[in-house]
Amino acid sequence: MNHLQIDNLTVVYGAVRAIAGISIHVRQGETVALIGPNGAGKTSLLFTVAGVVAPRSGTIKVNDRDLAGMSAEARVANGISVVPENREVFTKLNVHENLLVGASLRKDRAAIQADTDRMYTLFPRLAERRQHMAGFLSGGEQQMLAIARALMAHPKLLMLDEPSLGLAPVVTDKVYEAIGELKKGGTSILLVEQNSERAFAVSDRAYLMQAGRLVAEGAPAQLAQDGIVEQTLFGRAAARIVGTPNNIQVTP
Amino acid sequence: MNALQMLIDAASVGGLYALTALGLGLIFGVIGLVNFAYGEYIMVGAYVLLLTAGVHWPFAILAVLIFVILFALASDWLVFRQVRRAQPETLMIVSFGLSFMIQHLYVVLFGSLTRTVNFLPEINRSIEIGGLRVAGVSILQIAATIILTTALALVINYTKIGYQMRAVSENPRMARLVGVNSNRIVAAAFAISAVLAVTVTVLFVAQTGSMTPFFGVSLTMIGFVATVIGGLGSLPGCALGGFLVGALTTLLQMMLPSHLQPFREAFVFAAVIIVLLVRPQGLIAVRSAWERV
Numbered sequence: 001m002n003h004l005q006i007d008n009l010t011v012v013y014g015a016v017r018a019i020a021g022i023s024i025h026v027r028q029g030e031t032v033a034l035i036g037p038n039g040a041g042k043t044s045l046l047f048t049v050a051g052v053v054a055p056r057s058g059t060i061k062v063n064d065r066d067l068a069g070m071s072a073e074a075r076v077a078n079g080i081s082v083v084p085e086n087r088e089v090f091t092k093l094n095v096h097e098n099l100l101v102g103a104s105l106r107k108d109r110a111a112i113q114a115d116t117d118r119m120y121t122l123f124p125r126l127a128e129r130r131q132h133m134a135g136f137l138s139g140g141e142q143q144m145l146a147i148a149r150a151l152m153a154h155p156k157l158l159m160l161d162e163p164s165l166g167l168a169p170v171v172t173d174k175v176y177e178a179i180g181e182l183k184k185g186g187t188s189i190l191l192v193e194q195n196s197e198r199a200f201a202v203s204d205r206a207y208l209m210q211a212g213r214l215v216a217e218g219a220p221a222q223l224a225q226d227g228i229v230e231q232t233l234f235g236r237a238a239a240r241i242v243g244t245p246n247n248i249q250v251t252p
Numbered sequence: 253m254n255a256l257q258m259l260i261d262a263a264s265v266g267g268l269y270a271l272t273a274l275g276l277g278l279i280f281g282v283i284g285l286v287n288f289a290y291g292e293y294i295m296v297g298a299y300v301l302l303l304t305a306g307v308h309w310p311f312a313i314l315a316v317l318i319f320v321i322l323f324a325l326a327s328d329w330l331v332f333r334q335v336r337r338a339q340p341e342t343l344m345i346v347s348f349g350l351s352f353m354i355q356h357l358y359v360v361l362f363g364s365l366t367r368t369v370n371f372l373p374e375i376n377r378s379i380e381i382g383g384l385r386v387a388g389v390s391i392l393q394i395a396a397t398i399i400l401t402t403a404l405a406l407v408i409n410y411t412k413i414g415y416q417m418r419a420v421s422e423n424p425r426m427a428r429l430v431g432v433n434s435n436r437i438v439a440a441a442f443a444i445s446a447v448l449a450v451t452v453t454v455l456f457v458a459q460t461g462s463m464t465p466f467f468g469v470s471l472t473m474i475g476f477v478a479t480v481i482g483g484l485g486s487l488p489g490c491a492l493g494g495f496l497v498g499a500l501t502t503l504l505q506m507m508l509p510s511h512l513q514p515f516r517e518a519f520v521f522a523a524v525i526i527v528l529l530v531r532p533q534g535l536i537a538v539r540s541a542w543e544r545v
Contacts, residue, residue, distance in 0.1 A: 052425050076431035088426040090419045097415045104416060105431040153431050 003028045003188040009058030011044050018044040020212040031189040033199035036209035042192040046159045050082040051075045079156030087146040091135030102152030119148040140171030159190040196229050208232045264390035266498030267397030270491045272475035275448035277490030282421045282441040284340045288347040291468030292354040297453035298463040302369045317450050324446035358465040372458045389459045481527045483534025
């Protein structure tokens with residue numbers, strides 16, 4: 001039984017087809033990368049799984065349970081969390097309140113307290129800033145807060161949308177370190193990225209997406225060697241210029 | 253009548269308007285709805301007081317409280333929730349429609365005549381404090397304003413429902429994505445605004461003893477103007493705006509020469525226009541954090 005099983009999913013906005021009949025899956029504890037250029041439909045896919053975008057057709061199952069008609073809140077309660085592109089932290093709430101909002105579905109005060117402490121250990125930078133309004137944090141701090149906020153709900157399946165977007169390399173290291181920790185802890189991860197090199201380094205499998213369709217699927221090492229990643233991201237002509245770096249390190 | 257006595261009267265009316273403005277401002281803050289049907293919560297509450305005239309007053313107030321809260325929740329559930337993601341102007345028109353519909357339903361059921369009720373005549377008696385003769389209802393109005401404003405500020409800033417409300421207010425989609433039950437949070441905001449409306453109803457009816465199907469609208473209009481000059485979306489701004497408009501109205505009532513008194517509102521709204529010309533964002537602009545990427 002796959003943790004996440006998406007079959008033949010189609011999402012349409014007005015006259016635009018964002019996703020055209022995609023089928024992907026994530027196994028228990030697996031980290032799967034979803035790579036593609038802007039407009040490929042990656043974000044739409046995450047939001048459809050999260051329950052804030054309604055699909056035109058197709059099924060989404062989590063642990064064999066069909067999510068059709070389930071509210072976004074109920075999906076969080078069922079262990080599905082998303083860290084959106086651009087973080088979307090609550091800028092007018094302080095860091096600590098952002099974490100507490102992430103625990104909205106939980107009642108046990110002591111456990112919530114223990115979890116906020118755990119987040120502050122995982123991201124010491126947030127501990128220093130706990131009373132600051134989230135809108136005043138740097139991009140990297142906001143990214144850490146967005147991840148920590150999602151973790152407060154105890155997700156079993158975490159979806160991250162371009163966690164490295166707009167971050168300095170050092171900060172991206174920090175974020176990917178945290179993703180590595182989660183992976184070790186057994187969380188299933190669906191990782192949307194344009195930064196394929198980063199994503200491949202932590203992923204067990206990868207899908208390439210373009211214009212709402214899948215163009216390739218496989219082990220990151222295989223995809224990286226084929227040069228198909230560059231073709232998908234930059235187009236056939238540009239791929240030759242960008243070249244294929246064959247020095248990508250892949251975790252077994 | 254000396255200056256201090258005038259100030260107390262001004263503060264009591266200002267308090268009533270501040271509570272009205274807070275009820276409007278809270279709903280606007282959470283879902284971006286300028287709820288003109290808010291006046292109908294006040295009006296409906298007054299008629300419940302009329303119907304429960306013979307009942308011992310705490311029970312009458314309890315009846316109003318329960319009825320108006322249910323009424324506000326029903327208006328959200330049956331009407332506003334159906335258009336939750338509509339544009340703010342659509343929401344406002346919907347609330348206008350609901351407001352007119354309720355008023356005219358009342359006219360059909362009870363007629364449009366002014367009704368009078370002798371509710372809690374005791375609190376209209378004057379009491380003497382240090383040589384000042386003050387109406388008991390004025391003291392109650394000031395006390396209710398202070399208590400409810402403080403309580404609301406504490407709830408918004410320090411409770412779970414408070415930070416969830418702020419989260420829904422800033423980014424409703426993200427709030428749902430982290431598991432906030434936004435329908436329940438919005439319902440809570442409607443319930444709190446209903447409590448404010450009931451307070452206004454009880455104090456207003458106790459003071460004037462009369463009601464028409466249309467008196468809620470005029471209060472809401474003033475409340476709305478107050479929220480705009482205070483800074484739409486800022487609760488301290490709403491309270492301040494309501495307070496200033498109420499106080500100004502009362503002071504003009506007392507200080508204008510008698511032949512100008514019928515035009516009191518013209519002076520109030522001239523002042524409002526001047527405030528908005530000088531500070532179009534309202535007296536207290538909504539504090540927004542810097543966006544850093």
